[in-house]
Amino acid sequence: MVVELVSVGTELLLGNIVNTNTQYLAEKCALLGLSMYHQVTVGDNRERLSQVLKTALDRSDVVILTGGLGPTEDDLTKEVCAEVMGSSLEEDDHTRDLITEYFKNSIYKEIPDNNWKQALVPQGAKVLENHNGTAPGLILEKDGKTAILLPGPPGELKPLFEEQVFPYLQERQPEVIRSQMIKLCGQGESQVEDKLLDLINGQSNPTIATYAKTAEVHLRITAKASNEEEAKELLKPVVKEIKNRFGNDVFTTKEEETIEMAVVRLLKKHELTVTTAESCTGGLISGRIVNVSGASEVFREGFVTYSNKAKRKRLNVNKSTLKQYGAVSKQTAKEMALGGVFATGADVCIAVTGIAGPISEGEKPVGLVYIACYLKDKVKVEEYHFKGNREKIREQSVVKALDLLRRSILSNYNT
Known part of the structure; x- marks a missing residue:
């Protein structure tokens, strides 16, 4: 039709x-x-x-x-x-x-x-x-x-x-149509499609469609059949194969679930509390988390430390660290994550500092962002070089921060 x-x-x-x-x-x-x-x-x-x-x-x-x-x-x-x-x-x-x-x-x-x-x-x-x-x-x-x-x-x-x-x-519709959504974070649309070309080219039912989102890729697997059960059976092996290929890059298989929902779900599952320490994202990460129903069970506090003074006062970032390495650095991101945990007693802290633009800071380019996650006495820091305007860089930073938080929980608690 x-x-x-x-x-x-x-x-x-x-x-x-x-x-x-x-x-x-x-x-x-x-x-x-x-x-x-x-x-x-x-x-x-x-x-x-x-x-x-x-x-x-x-x-x-x-x-x-x-x-x-x-x-x-x-x-x-x-x-x-x-x-x-x-x-x-x-x-x-x-x-x-x-x-x-x-x-x-x-x-x-x-x-x-x-x-x-x-x-x-x-x-x-x-x-x-x-x-x-x-x-x-x-x-x-x-x-x-x-x-x-x-x-x-x-x-x-x-x-x-x-x-x-x-x-x-x-x-x-003369046929039953059933779809399954798989959402990934960690790879680009072209990378995802390249890893699925054999499935995409080799099958007409179910079909696989890729959709690029901000720092995410969504896959829709759709099957046509004469009845509901037959459609489900057609979907099962394809969904299983895709999940096997991408592992922890898959953050949900639910149509309505966002990455922040997946994060809150994991925090609840493992009875963890979280604090955010943000600079260039200006509270966007905490905003995404508290948008999720039930976030009050896991969200402890959010810091927006835009200035160096705020980083020192609220998160106890060393003055010498800021002077030697700068506000946008691996060292500052790490100390922000530590400071967030010690200030609130949360189990986890996700921290972000970067240059969203439009003006670079000395030799540090627009789009340079450091994201740190504290969990179980360890701090993991990732360096990113995002492209796009100020809004796009901040949006990508938020998604990658939520994803780092998600992966940190998985690596520490899932067997």
Whole structure:
């Protein structure tokens, strides 16, 4: 089954809003095993939207449109879809009631007249309840073609898709599609693909797809079968082989688990507490850790010691170390990790110091970062030379710090 994405909104064309919906929907459609050959963005123009929709319906089985379902005059998606698919608009009483209830529980005293436009739906359409806004989702079917209309705000689109559209599309698939995610840290996408070329070239079912993330590589293994059990059996040997090849580079096989979740899980498992000592990352590492539910069980304290004075005062880094080797050095990173543990009594401390740029420090280049991890009276220090702008260097530092923490726990506690 072929699916096409159409994003509606002049603000998208002008770059005022980043189109995260397309990325999200593309990944979900791939998970369903749907084929996708086109993604289109069109402005709030009736004629152009009509032409885009006609073309999309001509070459695809399902067209998913996002945006343009609001109450204002330039919100045209529903009206154009109804016109193209030969359907008239009629008021849906249930949607009207939901709009009334939505405003009743909001800070607004009155319902603007233009909001009642959102209660008009194409005749015969399947109406999808939107529990996070006033614009319902819609599914229109005609002559074997389907148009799915979703609101533009991600906070409305995602839950609506997960709860109602995903199951709808899943039922229309003739085969069962099952995917398994494997997430790695420690190797680049090209390195990972090179080690998997024999599997990638030698198999058509399951298929293996690689995705490059910041300092991570994600693998999606997808199998098609006539039933769920058969799909699982097809996945098992491939997943096992990949895990054997990459060992501790694999930090999770769960779709929803992030590297910080994997770290917190390991800390809990071994009843360890952690402290962070950060310079160039400015608290990003501790922020990632405390984003995880249950982090309070393992997270002791976080230090942001951006200046040399703070490093001396908070982490007891020697003045002579800073003078001789500099703030960005293996020696300073090591003393930061030691100082973090002694200051808080935590079992583990992860410390980071580096040059995020854009200006280098003497002979030390932008992107030079030292990461240290204290655990069991040992301090392991890694040197990195990251590429990219300031934001990218800091992001890579955070992931590598979490990964060093993860690997240190594994090497000390896993047999």
